Amino acid sequence: MLATLVSLVCLASVSVAIPVEQLDKRTTISPDASCGGANGYTCLGSSFGNCCSTHGWCGSTSAYCGTGCQPGFGSCGTGTSTTATAATTAEETPTATPTPGTLGDCLAQKNVPIRWISSPDFAQLSKPYNLRLPYTPAVVVIPTTTQHVSDAVTCAAENNVKVQPRGGGHGYASFSLGGQSGSMVIDLQSFQTVTLDSDHIAKVGGGVRLGNLAQAIYDQAQRALPHGTCPGVGVGGHATHGGFGLSSRAWGLTLDTIVALDVVLANGTSVHATSTAYPDIYYALRGAADSFGIVTSFYLQTQPAPASVINWSFSIPNMFQSAATSANSMLHIQSFVQNASVVDRNLGVGMYMDGSGFSISGTYFGSLTDFDNKIKPELLRTLPAPTSSSATAMTWIESLTALANGQPLQQPTTGYDQHENFFAKSLVVPTSGELTSATWTSYFDYMIKNGVNSANAWYSIINLYGGPDSQINAKPSSFSAYSDRDALWVMQHYGYASNTVPFPPDLIPFVNGLNDAITSAQPETTFPGYSNYVDPTLTPQQAHAAYFDTATYTRLVEIKQQVDPGKVFWNPQAIGN
Numbered sequence: 001m002l003a004t005l006v007s008l009v010c011l012a013s014v015s016v017a018i019p020v021e022q023l024d025k026r027t028t029i030s031p032d033a034s035c036g037g038a039n040g041y042t043c044l045g046s047s048f049g050n051c052c053s054t055h056g057w058c059g060s061t062s063a064y065c066g067t068g069c070q071p072g073f074g075s076c077g078t079g080t081s082t083t084a085t086a087a088t089t090a091e092e093t094p095t096a097t098p099t100p101g102t103l104g105d106c107l108a109q110k111n112v113p114i115r116w117i118s119s120p121d122f123a124q125l126s127k128p129y130n131l132r133l134p135y136t137p138a139v140v141v142i143p144t145t146t147q148h149v150s151d152a153v154t155c156a157a158e159n160n161v162k163v164q165p166r167g168g169g170h171g172y173a174s175f176s177l178g179g180q181s182g183s184m185v186i187d188l189q190s191f192q193t194v195t196l197d198s199d200h201i202a203k204v205g206g207g208v209r210l211g212n213l214a215q216a217i218y219d220q221a222q223r224a225l226p227h228g229t230c231p232g233v234g235v236g237g238h239a240t241h242g243g244f245g246l247s248s249r250a251w252g253l254t255l256d257t258i259v260a261l262d263v264v265l266a267n268g269t270s271v272h273a274t275s276t277a278y279p280d281i282y283y284a285l286r287g288a289a290d291s292f293g294i295v296t297s298f299y300l301q302t303q304p305a306p307a308s309v310i311n312w313s314f315s316i317p318n319m320f321q322s323a324a325t326s327a328n329s330m331l332h333i334q335s336f337v338q339n340a341s342v343v344d345r346n347l348g349v350g351m352y353m354d355g356s357g358f359s360i361s362g363t364y365f366g367s368l369t370d371f372d373n374k375i376k377p378e379l380l381r382t383l384p385a386p387t388s389s390s391a392t393a394m395t396w397i398e399s400l401t402a403l404a405n406g407q408p409l410q411q412p413t414t415g416y417d418q419h420e421n422f423f424a425k426s427l428v429v430p431t432s433g434e435l436t437s438a439t440w441t442s443y444f445d446y447m448i449k450n451g452v453n454s455a456n457a458w459y460s461i462i463n464l465y466g467g468p469d470s471q472i473n474a475k476p477s478s479f480s481a482y483s484d485r486d487a488l489w490v491m492q493h494y495g496y497a498s499n500t501v502p503f504p505p506d507l508i509p510f511v512n513g514l515n516d517a518i519t520s521a522q523p524e525t526t527f528p529g530y531s532n533y534v535d536p537t538l539t540p541q542q543a544h545a546a547y548f549d550t551a552t553y554t555r556l557v558e559i560k561q562q563v564d565p566g567k568v569f570w571n572p573q574a575i576g577n
Contacts, residue, residue, distance in 0.1 A: 033058045033267055033563075034278065036073040043074030050075045056280070057562040064562070103139065103184075106155035112148050115140040124415070125187060126177060131421040132503045133174040133536065137185040144190045146262070146270050146296050153294065153568065154268035156184045162570040165294040168209050168234020169416070172424055173536035175290060176237065179571035186294055188236065192413050196220050196302065201259060204298040208235050209416075211409035214400055223302035224396055226251040229403040232411050232418050239298060240289035241531045242482055244463060244472075244490065246348030246363040246403070251303055252471040255286050255482050260299035263292075266564035270296070280559045284575075287481025287531075287548075288556055291575035292564060305396040310371050311403070312391040313361035317384050320355055320444070320452050327440035332382045333360065334434055338488075340468035342378045349464035355451040362464075363403075368393050422496035423508050425515050426533035429489040431466045431473070433525030435518065442521035446513055456507045458495040460514060465490050481556055483549040484528055491518075492533050508537070540577035 030041035035052035043052045049060035052074035057064065062077075069076035107114050115122045116139060125140045138161055141152040156163045162183045166176040177185055191205030194216035202217050202225070211231025217223040226247040228238060235254070243254025251257070260274045263285060273282040284292045319326045333351070337343055346365035352358070360379070364371050371391055380386065394402065401409055429435060435443075451458060465472050465487035477485045484490075493514040495507035519527055529535065529546035538546060544553050553575070560567075560576045567576060 030058050033265075033269065034271075036070045041073065046074075051077070053562055059562070059565070061565070103155055103159040103161055106158060107139070107141075107152065110148075110151035110155065112152050112155070113142045113144060114152075115142060124417070126185065127417075127419065128174040128177055129170045129419055130172055130174055131419050131499055132423065135174055135177040135179065135183075136181040137177055138182045139184055141184060141186045142190065143186060143188070146264065149186060149264045149294055149296060150268045150270055152184065152186055153264055153266065157266060157268070157566060157568045163294075163568050164290060164571055165206065165236060166234075167206050167236025168232060168238070170230070170233045171237055171534065172422075172532075173534045173571075173573075175534065175536075175571040175573070179536070179573075183570070188234075188294075188296070189414055191296055193297065194220075196223060200302045202298075202300045202302050204235055204300055206236050206294070206296045206298070207413070209233060209411045209413075210235060210238065211400075211404065211407070211411045212413070215397070215409045217302055218305055218397055221302075222305045222396075224305035225254060225257055225300055225302055227254045229400070229405070231400075231404050231407050231409050232416060235298060236295060237290070238532065239300070240285055240295065241287065242484075243532070244465070244530075246350065246463075247365075248472050249348055249464065249467065249470045250345045250365055252475065253482065254300070255480060256471070256475060257300045257302070258286055258298060259301050261285050261295050262297040263289075264294045264296060266293070266566065266568040281563065284481050284556055284559045287483070287552070288575055290571060291556070291560060291569050293569065306365050307395070308367075308393045309396055309399040310364040310366065310368055310391055311361075311394055311399050312364060312371065312376075313359055313389065314380065314386040315357065315359045315388045317358075317387050319353065319358035319384075320448050323441045323443075323445035323448055326444040327437050329383050330435070330440040330444075331437055333379070334488075336379055337464050337467045338434075339378065342375060343468050345469040345471055347375065347464075347467075349467075351462040352459060353447070353462075354457075354459040355447055355454065363399060419499055420496055421499050421501075421503055422494060423503070423511055423537075424492060424494045424533050425511055425535050426493070426530040427489075427491040427515055427518060428465075428484050428487045428528040428530055429491065429518075430486045430525065430527075431488040432486060433522065433527070434488055436522060439518055439521040443514070443517045446517035450510060450513060454510065456495060456504050456510065457497065458493070458507070458510065458514075460494070461492045463490050463492075464488070477549060477552065481548070481552055483547070483552045484530065490530050492530075534573070536572070538573065540573050543573035544575075 028041050030043055030046045034056055035041045035043045035058050036056045043050050043058035046058045049058045051059055051065035052070040053064040065077040115125055126137050128134050143149045153163055164176055164178045164183055166185050166187045169176050188207035191207040193205040195203050200223055210227050210233050227243055227245045239254040262272055264270050271278050275282055348362040350362055351360045473485050475485055493511045495511040497503050531547040556575045
């Protein structure tokens with residue numbers, strides 16, 4: 001982890017480091033809405049409000065002045081500040097420094113780079129990754145500095161316009177376009193920094209794509225990170241909502257590597273959040289960032305890239321003929337991945353099926369001899385003989401390239417133009433609720449009856465998260481706002497069509513049916529979802545229940561009320577909706 005950092009005071013949205021010991025506790029008026037704690041800022045006389053809340057933020061409503069209010073750093077329940085307040089109720093529009101005129105006037109006055117619908121490149125900048133869900137933003141902001149981001153957020157708040165960041169733009173629900181028409185999109189394509197410090201912590205711009213990140217840290221110092229296999233995915237949404245890769249059982253999720261973040265908050269201030277500086281912000285950003293701020297830079301703890309990785313794959317025949325027989329195969333695989341005498345954190349496992357083919361594949365951080373003599377025989381025992389198989393030792397970069405499905409690791413930093421037309425759902429299978437024979441039978445029975453001869457295209461992916469010594473599950477649920485720390489499997493069900501045709505209306509019920517085949521067969525188990533495979537058909541309440549446990553969501557709502565009471569950062573499933 002990073003060493004304990006000094007507190008940060010943000011003046012005019014520029015972060016300035018000031019040693020804690022130099023702060024005059026209880027007399028320095030808060031410049032950034034924070035109060036109490038190590039920095040000791042007082043809210044008395046602050047433009048953000050006179051009360052210091054239990055979580056260390058200035059405001060004037062009951063959320064700040066009520067239970068837990070810190071009287072040593074402001075007043076408690078004595079009314080509002082005499083100056084303008086940015087601490088509004090959830091129904092009000094933030095009033096940081098009201099400016100007359102329109103959103104365009106505000107952005108122009110602050111010289112923020114923007115694109116309107118009349119701009120030649122607006123269509124490309126606002127084109128969704130998921131073509132099924134197009135939205136038209138009110139404006140697309142193309143910041144080149146953190147100040148631009150801060151100014152854009154301030155202007156949006158003053159004009160009651162909702163805001164969402166766009167890093168890679170790969171969101172399944174088009175939430176990076178706002179999840180509605182009329183939002184402000186802040187496109188981080190100019191934030192492309194990737195540098196390593198002496199502690200091998202990578203500072204990564206909020207617009208960097210995974211392939212470019214992987215190549216950069218390897219080229220600079222032969223370092224690596226756990227992350228997904230699609231090189232065009234942006235680090236922003238990926239890292240702040242989980243970030244699974246085949247190396248995650250060894251190294252954790254991408255989210256778990258975050259030691260600090262530079263983030264612009266709803267009041268326009270920019271802060272450096274760590275476990276000790278702005279800890280509530282640090283917590284919330286690691287699991288629900290789209291509701292709390294715009295991360296302009298990530299600080300990620302890297303790993304030494306392994307000298308050799310085994311990429312392996314086996315194609316298993318006859319998995320869509322007998323549901324009962326396939327269920328027995330899945331029970332064997334499920335038993336295998338939990339066998340500590342064979343499997344450790346160094347094995348990554350994924351399964352792919354689409355009604356015609358079935359494969360099981362992954363990576364192994366070990367020798368080819370160990371894989372061939374120990375892992376392979378036990379995995380394939382009792383399974384139908386593979387129709388094809390491979391196990392090859394590769395360098396780290398060769399392994400990532402092989403997993404990228406034909407895409408190069410190096411991705412364009414502007415003009416990215418990869419799109420799909422799809423609907424997806426997810427299921428998290430908890431270790432405490434591993435799938436039974438009846439459940440696997442129900443699942444394959446549904447695929448055989450409804451998917452084998454379907455006119456529509458679909459697939460299911462099942463990734464191993466748990467198993468012996470999994471570093472995903474090694475973290476407690478309180479570690480971050482990512483809740484799924486008891487996962488055995490994470491399943492993604494995906495229906496898609498050509499980009500040039502309307503989305504088939506019967507594909508959504510079919511994909512829902514894949515989920516239902518499992519949940520209906522095992523009603524005693526609670527199956528959460530994975531928020532990086534976000535399902536836009538869920539209501540806010542359904543989404544919150546699927547992606548967060550009760551304690552996590554309760555804490556997130558409290559933090560949201562403190563730092564974004566006006567709901568500046570909004571999408572249809574945002575915290576507090």
